[in-house]
Amino acid sequence: MSPYPIRHPVIFLAFGLGSGLSPKAPGTAGSALALLFFPVLVALGLWGSVALIAVAGVFGIWLCGRAAEILKVHDHSGIVWDEFVGQWLTLLPLLGGAVWDLATVLNVLVGFVLFRIFDIAKPWPISWCDKHLEGGLGIMIDDVLAGAAAGGVLWLLVANHWLF
Structure with a gap:
């Protein structure tokens, strides 16, 4: 893809402040920037x-x-705003008493990995939504569901003190 559309403010935001321009794994790049x-x-x-x-x-x-x-593409791989939202949703369980230490950083990284697993694997019902919903809702909902699922797993890990 030519970089010229990134000048459009809608494309710039949808491409996660440019992270969606990554030539490899733009969704991972967007999640990392998030x-x-x-x-x-x-x-x-x-x-x-x-x-x-x-x-x-x-x-x-x-x-x-x-x-x-x-x-003019249903879900261009460079559109990663949905990854931003899904990644932020995943991290919600870490907000209760987050302190700036190595454990928090490691827990954030675990949240990143969990979100990427759910976003890439797309277990049901995430896969159903990805295949059957159109437009902006279709682009967003699979990542919101992946973020909710990853956040649920992260919450279980944190609540049971199975993480750092």
């Missing part, structure tokens, strides 16, 4: 983060749908 916003989530606290993620998710339905229209 981790840099973890301090913002911590600063907002749980309910502030839930609000931010909800707004980003609803906005993402429009944004990803509009980007797909501009690019």
Whole structure:
């Protein structure tokens, strides 16, 4: 893909501030860049983060749908705003009492790996939604579900002290 569409603000945002331009694994690149916003989530606290993620998710339905229209492709691999939202959703269980230490960093990395596993493997019902829903909702929902599933596993690991 030519880099010229990235100048369009919709494409720039949908491509995760440019991370979706990665020639290999753009979804992984988008998820990795989303981790840099973890301090913002911590600063907002749980309910502030839930609000931010909800707004980003609803906005993402429009944004990803509009980007797909501009690019004339249903779900271009460079559209990674959905990975941002899914990754942030995954990290919610870490917000209750996050301190800046090695354990938190390692737990964030575990959340990253869990989200990538669910996003790539797409177990049911994620796979059904990915195949049957169209437009911006179709682009967003599989990553939201993958983020919720990964966040659920992360919560179980954290709640049972099975992580760092």
